[in-house]
Amino acid sequence: MTGNAFTRRGFLGLSASAAAAFGLAACTGTGGASTQNSAPATKDMRMFTYEGDETIGLLKTQVKNWDATADMTTTVDSLPGSGAAQYPDKLRTELLGGKGPDLWRIWGGQIGSPFATAKQAADLAPYYEKFGWGDRINENAVAGMTFDGVKSGVPFLVAAVGAWTNQELFAKAKIDNPPTSYAELEEANDRLLAAGITPLGTGGKYGWHIMRLFEYLLESTAGPELHDKLLVGAESWDRPEVVEAFTRFKKWQDKKWIPEGALGLDPSDIEPAFVQGKTAYTIAGTWVEAAFIVPSKKPASDFSTFLLPTDQSVVRHSGFVEGYMINANSGNKDKAAELIDFIVKPETQKALQNTSSTVTGAEPEKSKLPLSAEWAEINKTSPFYTIQDQAFPKKQADQYFTVQSDILQGKITPAESAKQMQEIISAWVQK
Amino acid sequence: MTALTTALARTEPVAWRKPKRHGGLSAWLFAVPALAVYVVFLVYPALTSLWFSFTDWDGLSPTYNVVGLDNYAAVVQDPVVATAAKNNLVWTVVTLTVPVVMGLALAILLNGKVRGKPILRLIFYTPAVLPLVSIASIWGWLYNPQYGAINEFLRLIGLDALAQPWLGQDSTALAAVMVPAIWLRTGFPMLLYLAALQGIPKELYEAATVDGATRWQQFLFVTMPSLKPAHYIVIALSLIDSFKVFDLIYAMTYGGPGTTTQVMGTWMYANVFQYYNAGYGTAIAVVITVVAIVVSIPYVLSQTREHSR
Numbered sequence: 001m002t003g004n005a006f007t008r009r010g011f012l013g014l015s016a017s018a019a020a021a022f023g024l025a026a027c028t029g030t031g032g033a034s035t036q037n038s039a040p041a042t043k044d045m046r047m048f049t050y051e052g053d054e055t056i057g058l059l060k061t062q063v064k065n066w067d068a069t070a071d072m073t074t075t076v077d078s079l080p081g082s083g084a085a086q087y088p089d090k091l092r093t094e095l096l097g098g099k100g101p102d103l104w105r106i107w108g109g110q111i112g113s114p115f116a117t118a119k120q121a122a123d124l125a126p127y128y129e130k131f132g133w134g135d136r137i138n139e140n141a142v143a144g145m146t147f148d149g150v151k152s153g154v155p156f157l158v159a160a161v162g163a164w165t166n167q168e169l170f171a172k173a174k175i176d177n178p179p180t181s182y183a184e185l186e187e188a189n190d191r192l193l194a195a196g197i198t199p200l201g202t203g204g205k206y207g208w209h210i211m212r213l214f215e216y217l218l219e220s221t222a223g224p225e226l227h228d229k230l231l232v233g234a235e236s237w238d239r240p241e242v243v244e245a246f247t248r249f250k251k252w253q254d255k256k257w258i259p260e261g262a263l264g265l266d267p268s269d270i271e272p273a274f275v276q277g278k279t280a281y282t283i284a285g286t287w288v289e290a291a292f293i294v295p296s297k298k299p300a301s302d303f304s305t306f307l308l309p310t311d312q313s314v315v316r317h318s319g320f321v322e323g324y325m326i327n328a329n330s331g332n333k334d335k336a337a338e339l340i341d342f343i344v345k346p347e348t349q350k351a352l353q354n355t356s357s358t359v360t361g362a363e364p365e366k367s368k369l370p371l372s373a374e375w376a377e378i379n380k381t382s383p384f385y386t387i388q389d390q391a392f393p394k395k396q397a398d399q400y401f402t403v404q405s406d407i408l409q410g411k412i413t414p415a416e417s418a419k420q421m422q423e424i425i426s427a428w429v430q431k
Numbered sequence: 432m433t434a435l436t437t438a439l440a441r442t443e444p445v446a447w448r449k450p451k452r453h454g455g456l457s458a459w460l461f462a463v464p465a466l467a468v469y470v471v472f473l474v475y476p477a478l479t480s481l482w483f484s485f486t487d488w489d490g491l492s493p494t495y496n497v498v499g500l501d502n503y504a505a506v507v508q509d510p511v512v513a514t515a516a517k518n519n520l521v522w523t524v525v526t527l528t529v530p531v532v533m534g535l536a537l538a539i540l541l542n543g544k545v546r547g548k549p550i551l552r553l554i555f556y557t558p559a560v561l562p563l564v565s566i567a568s569i570w571g572w573l574y575n576p577q578y579g580a581i582n583e584f585l586r587l588i589g590l591d592a593l594a595q596p597w598l599g600q601d602s603t604a605l606a607a608v609m610v611p612a613i614w615l616r617t618g619f620p621m622l623l624y625l626a627a628l629q630g631i632p633k634e635l636y637e638a639a640t641v642d643g644a645t646r647w648q649q650f651l652f653v654t655m656p657s658l659k660p661a662h663y664i665v666i667a668l669s670l671i672d673s674f675k676v677f678d679l680i681y682a683m684t685y686g687g688p689g690t691t692t693q694v695m696g697t698w699m700y701a702n703v704f705q706y707y708n709a710g711y712g713t714a715i716a717v718v719i720t721v722v723a724i725v726v727s728i729p730y731v732l733s734q735t736r737e738h739s740r
Contacts, residue, residue, distance in 0.1 A: 089704040092491060114707050118491030198577075204599065206685055261576030261596020263688045264604070269575075278578075395706040402689035409600055409688065 039331035045074040045339070048094070048101035050087045052080040054291040058352050066342045072335055077101070088114075088394075095120050100327050103336040108144035108155060108321035109390025110397075116152035121325040124151045127337040137344060138358040144321030144386075154340050155323035155358045156349065159285040160375050160384060161212060162317050165304045169197050169280040178306035182220050185309060189257040192280045199257045201279030203265030204408070207401025208389045210262060212283040213252060214404060215318055215388045218245040220310040224385065231391040233429035237421040246407055246414035253408050263405055275303075283308070286355035286364070286372040293371070300370045307378055319384025321358075392428070399424045477720075483713045490709030502714035512715065515693045518605060522694060523673040526612045531669055533613070534620025539654075541621070542628040552625070556618035563615075567682030570611040574598050598684055601691040608683050608692060616672065620665045627661035628654070667730050674723060695719050 051059050056078050063074050079087050088111060094100045100120070106112040115121045128134050128151055134142065138158055145153030165178070170188075173195040179185040189199040204210040219227050222241040229235040230242070252258050259265060259279065274282040275292045282288070293303055307317055324343070326336045342348055349362035355372035357363070364372035389397045400421065407417045484502055488495035506512050537555055541548055558566070573580050574597040582594035597607040631654065639649045677696035680686060686693040686701065693701075695715060703712030 089700075092704060096490070114489070114491055118489065118707075119493070120491055205687065207687070259577055261599035264574070264576065264596050264599025264684070266571060393706075395708070398690075398701070398705075401687070405687060405689035405691075411601070 038329055038333070041331040041335070043072055045072055045102040045330075045332050045335060047074055047076045047339070048091060048104040049076065049078050050080050050105060051078050052291060054295055055353065056080070062343065062348050062351055063339070066339055070335060070338060072332075072339075074339065091115075095327070100329070102330040102332045103324050103326045103340065105322060106153065106325055107390055108141075108153065108323065109386055110393045111390055112145060112153055112323075112325065113147050113393075115325060116147035116150060119328055121152040122328040122330075122333055124154060124326065124337070127154075127326075127340075131337065131341045133341075133344065136359055138360075141321045141323070141358040144390075145323045145325075153323040153325045154344060155321045156344050157322040157354055157356050158319060158358050158379075158384075159287070159322065159356045160317050160319050160379055160382075161283060161285050161387065162375070162378070163281050163306050163308050164274065164284050164288050164371075165281040165306070166274065166277055166279070167302055167304050169195075169277060170304075173197060173280070178304065179309055181309050182311050189252075189255065193256060198259050198279045199281065200252070201270045201274045201282040202258050202262055203267040203270045204263035204401075204405065205266045207398065207404060209267035209270060210258075210404060211388050211401065212318060213258070214245065214249050215385075216283065216308050216310070217248045217252075218242065219316060219318075219385060220308075220312065221245040221248070223310075223312050224314055224316055224383075227385055230425075231386060231388065233425045237425055238419050242418040242421065243414045246417040249404070250407055250410075250414060263408055286369075286375050289369050289371045290353045290355050294369070303371060305371045305374055307382055314383065316383050316385050317378070318387045320387040320390050323358075392425075396424055396428045480713045481717055483710055484717045486710045488709045489707040490703055490712075491707060495710065498710065502711045503718075505711055506714050506718055511690045511693055511698055512695070514690055515695045515698045518692060518694045519674070519676070521605065522609065522612075522676050523670065525609050526616060526673045526676070527666070527669045529613050530616040531620050531665055533617045534665070535624050535658075537617065537621045538624035538628055539650075541625055552622070555621055558615040559618040561615065563678040564682050566611050566615055567679055570607075571598070571683055574607055599688060601688055604684050604688060605692045608679055611683075612676070612679055616669070620669065623661050623665050624658065627658050631657040663730075663734065670726065670730075674726065 047063065049056075049059065056076070060076050063076055066072075067074050079090050088106070091100070091104055091106070092115075095115075106115065112121075133154055137155060141155035141158040142151065144158075145151065145155050163178070169192065170176075173188070173191040175188050175191055179188050192199040200213065202210045202213055218230070218241075221244040222230060226235060226241060230237055253262065270279075270282055271284055271288055271292050273279060274284075275288070275296050275298070289300065289303075293300060307315055309315065324340050326333050326340070330336060343352070344359050346357075346359050346361035349357040349359050350365075353369070354362060355364045355369055356375070363376045366373040388400070392400060403412070403417050403420050403424070406412045406420075407414065412420065483495075485497055485499060486495040487498045487501075541551060545551065576582055576594070576596040576599060579597075581597070585591065585594045595603055597603050635653050635657070636649055639653050644652065675696065676694050677700070680692055680694055680697050681700070684692045686697045690698075696719070699712050699715040699719065701712075702708045702715060706712075
């Protein structure tokens with residue numbers, strides 16, 4: 001063996017080890033278990049959000065207005081499109097990298113919870129007191145961003161999820177009024193299909209969009225009390241009401257009431273497709289009006305919205321909370337709180353076209369956003385249940401989405417689906 | 432004295448030559464900057480990750496507990512890991528062999544007398560330079576079950592029965608993601624093979640022709656042996672590319688439907704970054720790394736033998 005051979009072998013070995021080590025190093029975060037110290041205060045702040053192209057401009061304008069009065073420069077970064085599937089990962093990576101944003105937008109419930117329990121998000125109790133947010137912001141929404149008794153977020157949006165319809169397509173199918181019972185909804189689906197129209201627009205990629213259909217079906221078969229208990233694992237999922245909900249879920253696909261191959265469709269394509277008239281209705285929140293209907297230049301009268309009928313004495317709808325958290329390690333916590341206070345002022349909320357604001361006095365104007373204004377009225381009488389991807393931790397939510405996927409593909413029966421759900425939820429609750 | 436000086440003069444170089452065989456201290460000194468980068472950015476993070484694989488760290492909290500080999504035991508029992516490992520194997524075999532064979536075939540074709548060679552090369556190589564996320568979006572639209580070009584085409588030619596929800600069902604999802612992978616990875620081996628083909632002396636083919644070799648025999652006994660160095664590099668790079676599959680799966684199916692298209696990389700990512708289960712996720716990463724090392728050993732050995740000749 002020559003010296004040269006030794007060197008080359010060493011080099012090749014080292015290269016192979018380097019490639020492997022690079023894989024390992026790149027795969028995982030490091031230094032995440034470091035101590036948490038606040039950075040020094042600066043004149044620069046960074047806000048991280050997931051606003052889409054439709055609304056990011058409005059937010060940037062408002063932040064710029066605040067910057068001018070606060071002598072600050074705030075950068076607004078956005079990661080739109082994937083919903084809760086990817087944004088929290090990016091946020092987490094930034095926080096672990098030590099360059100996390102000073103404040104960020106996040107969903108409540110189990111999506112925002114890990115940031116609070118890991119103490120990456122600051123305890124905002126002092127700011128609640130200073131700015132009087134508790135008096136100005138919807139109490140239920142504040143509860144959605146309170147984790148283990150700690151107010152870790154300031155909710156500015158409490159979204160109500162219901163049916164949004166294309167009036168022209170409903171008229172084409174000779175449906176004059178929105179369905180008032182589940183049976184009428186099924187009948188409407190049949191009529192739409194007979195008229196050559198795909199009834200419900202939904203997409204199964206990521207799981208959370210098609211979940212809106214199943215959670216509605218579960219609300220209608222289980223009723224409010226049992227549904228709430230199921231969501232926290234206080235009752236077994238292995239029961240007839242859940243089996244019936246899964247049976248109906250499968251029926252929606254078998255009867256072609258949802259698009260062909262819905263499981264593979266991207267949710268970000270669903271609402272634009274609905275506004276374009278490719279599906280008769282979709283299950284969504286008031287953002288549809290501000291983000292899709294208004295920019296499409298179509299008149300609001302081309303669309304309608306209604307509370308999905310559950311056949312229960314109290315007709316509830318799915319809902320979720322979104323708000324802002326402040327980085328516990330930020331040196332600009334006070335300034336970030338000031339910015340949030342500016343954002344949750346009614347006039348700012350109106351300027352942001354937040355159609356589901358948690359703030360009193362920021363209700364949508366009927367002349368500008370008539371459909372969203374309808375929901376402001378519906379919200380007064382219809383309570384909401386926690387949307388399921390906020391009710392479960394991400395891992396359990398993904399396991400639940402796998403059950404959805406399996407039943408729609410006919411790999412498991414409704415009874416087996418209910419059993420599997422019970423296994424998933426009981427394992428989570430026991431942990 | 433003169434004899435002694437001469438003797439010393441003769442022996443001194445011998446005494447100095449031995450340490451110089453390995454470069455001596457000065458070689459290490461020159462290597463220090465690179466080694467420092469290597470240690471700081473690769474070795475240290477890798478060892479830290481290895482350490483986290485023995486903990487229950489959630490990936491966010493400042494504290495964690497040491498759990499020994501529990502994460503590795505969980506990896507063995509995890510049904511999704513079994514699915515992911517199988518998918519990795521299938522992915523590696525398919526996206527290694529098909530693009531390499533197609534790349535070789537295209538290279539041979541373009542090495543002959545073909546009109547518009549530069550344009551054809553550009554067409555075949557262009558997918559390789561497109562961003563993967565763009566490719567995922569493009570193919571996602573092509574695969575759309577209702578309005579996608581693939582199903583529309585099938586319906587147009589009367590093959591309605593073959594129109595499928597390609598990404599929305601277990602039976603076709605993985606294969607559907609492999610198609611764009613093959614599409615984008617054929618250009619690279621084609622370019623390498625093309626360069627290697629142009630380096631084969633024409634005299635070899637002339638001699639083979641004189642000896643009465645058929646075209647197939649010329650390919651087998653002249654072309655293929657001459658392409659041996661190119662084979663090594665193409666197969667090694669394709670293997671590495673196949674093994675680290677992540678982006679296309681993540682962007683096109685997100686590991687779904689359900690967990691059908693999960694691969695080790697995406698499942699590791701899900702655990703570390705989404706499920707706040709960093710300890711378990713890093714254990715998966717360690718397993719991936721060990722497998723990568725084992726797989727790369729034959730290549731390293733073959734290259735070592737090749738260079739020591």
